[in-house]
Amino acid sequence: MVDPTSDLGEDVDEADAPECEHCGAKIVQSPTHRVVTWVEGGAVESTHFCSAECRDAYDQ
Structure with missing residues (x-):
């Protein structure tokens, strides 16, 4: 498996990509x-987030 935290998610297959902890979107x-x-x-x-907005919303 390719490291799903690599820069900008390069070379990460969607099946192996992390999901946003807040909204569940695949992060590729x-x-x-x-x-x-x-x-x-x-x-x-x-834990992974697809955006700063999801990160902020998760804390609330």
């Missing part, structure tokens, strides 16, 4: 793609 070659990462229980966790 999206320059507005946002990834939020944190450490929980000693492991790195992350």
Whole structure:
């Protein structure tokens, strides 16, 4: 599998692409793609958003 967090989602097949945590849209070659990462229980966790707007709406 190609890393779905690669720059702009290059070379990511839609079947392997991450989904926006807020709206569920597949994120493929999206320059507005946002990834939020944190450490929980000693492991790195992350979640993906298709835009800054979805990222902001998720926090509310």
